[in-house]
């Protein structure tokens with residue numbers, strides 16, 4: 001097993017950019033739906049019963065929390081792209097060891113090896 005070269009990470013740049021683009025699109029669409037509702041121009045479907053209103057409020061909260069997570073993911077993707085261009089991509093930010101390729105394939109924007117990520121989460 002030789003040392004990894006920056007070109008080994010080249011495919012991840014395309015993956016990260018595609019992922020970012022998709023998330024950007026999704027975040028935009030979901031924010032619009034959550035903030036403006038989907039009853040525009042169709043007053044016949046405005047909820048009247050309390051139960052319906054409760055459900056709507058829950059849906060809105062749920063969608064917004066999803067958006068929050070996607071924003072966080074977007075930031076991680078941006079940080080990963082920066083590490084790619086500065087040649088630091090693929091190494092754990094905590095312990096400095098190379099992150100296993102298997103993990104990078106699963107989560108290309110991860111900044112930590114499994115060991116450190118588990119420690120950070122607890």
Ligand SMILES: [Zn+2]
Pocket residue numbers: 092093094095096097112113114115116117
């Ligand atoms: Zn680590």
